[in-house]
Amino acid sequence: MGDCTIEALNVVVDPGLLVAASEEVDMQRLREHWEGTASERSAACHTAFVAWTAGAAQDAPPVAWRTIVGDEQVVVTQEANNADLLVVIAHERNMDGGDALHAALFDSQKPVLIVPVSWKPQPGQSFSRVAAGLSDSDAARRAIEAATPWLEGATDVTAIRIGDAGDPALKLEALLDDAGIAHQLHVVPRSHENLGQQLLTEAHLAGADMLVTGAYRHNQLIEWFAGGTTRHLLAKADIPLLMVP
Numbered sequence: 261m262g263d264c265t266i267e268a269l270n271v272v273v274d275p276g277l278l279v280a281a282s283e284e285v286d287m288q289r290l291r292e293h294w295e296g297t298a299s300e301r302s303a304a305c306h307t308a309f310v311a312w313t314a315g316a317a318q319d320a321p322p323v324a325w326r327t328i329v330g331d332e333q334v335v336v337t338q339e340a341n342n343a344d345l346l347v348v349i350a351h352e353r354n355m356d357g358g359d360a361l362h363a364a365l366f367d368s369q370k371p372v373l374i375v376p377v378s379w380k381p382q383p384g385q386s387f388s389r390v391a392a393g394l395s396d397s398d399a400a401r402r403a404i405e406a407a408t409p410w411l412e413g414a415t416d417v418t419a420i421r422i423g424d425a426g427d428p429a430l431k432l433e434a435l436l437d438d439a440g441i442a443h444q445l446h447v448v449p450r451s452h453e454n455l456g457q458q459l460l461t462e463a464h465l466a467g468a469d470m471l472v473t474g475a476y477r478h479n480q481l482i483e484w485f486a487g488g489t490t491r492h493l494l495a496k497a498d499i500p501l502l503m504v505p
Contacts, residue, residue: 396429
């Protein structure tokens with residue numbers, strides 16, 4: 261991993277210190293009844309972090325713990341400026357988790373590795389079988405470019421396009437060719453009303469242990485609230501997703 265560093269960021273959203281609209285502060289105070297106080301939530305996060313690092317392999321790279329008090333989305337967005345990759349959990353268990361995921365995908369403009377809660381890596385596991393979703397969008401292009409280190413290290417790469425054989429999205433295959441990444445091209449017609457579900461199915465058929473895809477091809481708010489391809493991937497994926505907006 262060279263000279264890279266890994267940092268676990270813990271944002272403490274304390275309504276007593278939060279500089280925000282009164283409605284936001286009131287909402288943060290209300291959540292204490294079912295999620296605990298800011299200090300209790302922070303302590304629980306640190307306990308989970310200590311347990312996680314204690315169970316890591318001896319040769320695992322060190323992970324630093326950092327706590328910042330502030331607004332979840334603002335802090336995540338600011339700290340992303342100094343990061344090459346963000347790692348978040350694909351589960352909105354509480355308000356902080358939802359805000360962190362939202363900020364990473366909407367505001368960071370950085371690659372985001374989204375890990376399903378149920379996913380458990382095997383000892384020594386690496387992303388050796390990677391599927392890349394091709395779509396006619398800048399987000400898909402950025403996702404493939406961001407995933408190049410993983411694609412180069414994979415033993416099997418499958419480029420998946422759900423559409424027609426003459427689809428403009430197939431031009432993205434040239435990115436893999438230019439990077440010298442050996443891959444298989446898999447083009448299938450659309451057969452499911454939910455594109456996200458079909459993409460996941462095709463990734464599983466390819467034996468992928470990670471799926472690379474762009475995020476939010478359409479209006480972001482419509483996609484987020486109405487439930488589109490990206491929303492379905494976040495809700496249903498059981499393998500890590502590398503996404504770029």
